[in-house]
Amino acid sequence: ITTGSAIGADKKVTVASDTFGPKDTMYVSIDTTGTGTATLGSKWTYHKGTDVAVVNEETMTVDATGPATHEFHVSKPDGWPAGSYQVEVTLNGVSAGTKSLTVK
Secondary structure, X not given: OEEEOOEOOOOOEOOEOOEEOOOOOEEEEEEEOOEEEEEEEXXXXXXXXXXXXXXXXXXXXXXXXXXXXXXXXXXXXXXOOOEEEEEEEEEOOEEEEEXXXXXX
């Protein structure tokens, strides 16, 4: 799981970062291995004190024939509030990892 503000044609993050500007698109790139059908999910949240707000949730079905890269992203044209965010990636409904992100 890699995060950054840009991806290439191969869906891989071009410059890994966990810090973003208010106008940046936040990307998460996920490398998978193995074969078969699975459901990948992403849940983006904003954290302020003890409050947590869901920014976006999304799933996709993948039918892998070997190693592959997949991406999810979120953007906010009028700008993200500064603060702490998190993205959680799931595989078939089970957490595959989380990344903490900061908007400055």
